[in-house]
Amino acid sequence: MTPLAIEPLVLPQSTESPDAGGFLAAAGLFNAHQREIWGNDDFCETPQAQLARLQSTPTRRRQLLVARSGSGQEILGVAQLNFPLTDNLHTGTVNVVVDARSRRRGIGAALCAAAGELASADGRRTLIAETEHPLDGGEERAGGGPASFIPQDAAASFASACGFSLELVERISRLDLPVDGPGEGFPGSAAGAGYELVFWQDACPDALVDAYAQLRQKMSTDAPLGGLDLLPEVWDVPRVREAEGKARGMGYDVLVCAVRHTASGELAGHTVLEVARSNPAVAYQDDTLVLHRHRGNRLGMMMKAGNLRRLGQLFPEVQRVYTWNAEENRYMLAINLQLGFRAIGYSGEWQKELSLG
Ligand SMILES: CC(C)(COP(=O)(O)OP(=O)(O)OC[C@H]1O[C@@H](n2cnc3c(N)ncnc32)[C@H](O)[C@@H]1OP(=O)(O)O)[C@@H](O)C(=O)NCCC(=O)NCCS
Structure with missing residues (x-):
């Protein structure tokens, strides 16, 4: 496998800044992931909105880690971390997305491990992550209980492989x-x-x-x-x-x-x-x-x-x-x-x- 560099991404001043390329690539990965799941742009956000969302505030520190191919500057994956600053100081959240062409090469696991190290160095003992799963027919899977709604797809397999356990299931609904x-x-x-x-x-x-x-x-x-x-x-x-x-x-x-x-x-x-x-x-x-x-x-x-x-x-x-x-x-x-x-x-x-x- 090509060597991989995992590093923090400094947010640009604006999406027009000369140094905004890395951020725009990361924002593109988040949107591509939403399109991949839902087949539409309903959960996509403009890069401007993503940049505003990612700004730290007095109550939340937000941080991006990116995975670059060791041979070039191409961004192959991204992890977004959120750390509460005024309550729940023992927790952090992470969202990992890997470019669809670069999956099953250990990039997601490397990003997740780096996110875990950052979080524990910050004194956090609990890392929380979310996965999303479109309905594939709507039936509850065998076994009953909320967990039976989550299929063993890439996201769920990845979360389990990274040592996470499923604690809550939410239904996503739409009103036309x-x-x-x-x-x-x-x-x-x-x-x-x-x-x-x-x-x-x-x-x-x-x-x-x-x-x-x-x-x-x-x-x-x-x-x-x-x-x-x-x-x-x-x-x-x-x-x-x-x-x-x-x-x-x-x-x-x-x-x-x-x-x-x-x-x-x-x-x-x-x-x-x-x-x-x-x-x-x-x-x-x-x-x-x-x-x-x-x-x-x-x-x-x-x-x-x-x-x-x-x-x-x-x-x-x-x-x-x-x-x-x-x-x-x-x-x-x-x-x-x-x-x-x-x-x-x-x-x-x-x-x-x-x-x-
Ligand atoms: C989930 C995701 C981040 C995994 O990234 P990745 O770089 O392909 O993951 P890795 O190669 O590091 O895989 C680590 C382990 O996760 C599990 N895994 C990952 N993808 C899997 C798949 N498609 N099917 C089954 N298991 C899978 C495997 O156990 C894998 O280890 P292995 O390859 O040695 O068997 C990637 O598929 C993705 O970006 N999906 C969309 C975003 C998403 O769902 N994020 C999850 C948020 S927690």
Whole structure:
């Protein structure tokens, strides 16, 4: 095999910079991988959006490692690492992609090993990775349980070979729009007695941002985590503003629908949709959460239906909405099925214990 060099990739100032070649090649590998899985560009991001996503912030350090052929400068593979800086300091995440023409030559394993060394040198003991698997007929595989949704394909075989174990399975679903006309036809999209829907776009109003930070924090503990070794995230107002700035930098419009308990004024839940300006046919469903004490009032359905209705009004060109839900999250999945979402695949969350460096 040609000798291989694994090295950090310094991000360029912009995608137009003279030194942007390596970054553009890495960004191209991430997009080629998404196209390979889904057969379309719905999960591809412009290099500009990827560059904005990869910038480190006060809450996350992000880093790229690339594999170059020893004989030339060609980039054959890339690993993206994320390290939380304000909570979950024992963890890191990694995403490895190898050029389709260079697979089964040990490049992925070399990138994964280098990522593990970086993470453990940084004091991280748990490395988390995600794999994606389009539906191939839709049937649960033999054996039952969430793991039975993940096929033994290249990604899963690779994760196992690198020492990861599967800890959580998420269903990836798509809603095709319009549903009975643009933004119409969703069940239960008016607020129930005692609650009112509150909408904002991009920036949370100052008067609500403390409460919104608490909802965002709750999302990290209330959504199912399977066996993932994750602790509660810490969210405050600066972190909410950081996330809003990141979305702006990436060229996303963000639609939030929250629900307020009228008598107490308390925010009882929220749901978030994102639309990439570079791909206006597609929207992504982010968080949805209802606080425990307000559950059982159909607020999840009210908020989601209300936000989808608003999406149809403000972004009528959106044709597809994608969402990810833990396979064990029966309530959220039931709401999504009722709204018209249908499964298109599964993602696996994998975890590996590192020996500290
Ligand atoms: C998964 C991926 C990164 C593997 O990269 P790679 O350079 O081909 O992997 P390696 O050659 O280092 O393989 C290491 C081991 O993984 C397993 N593996 C990798 N690809 C496999 C395949 N297609 N089928 C079965 N096992 C496979 C094998 O055990 C292999 O060891 P072996 O070749 O000695 O049998 C590559 O296929 C890829 O980029 N896929 C798309 C992105 C992706 O799914 N990333 C996974 C995120 S965790």
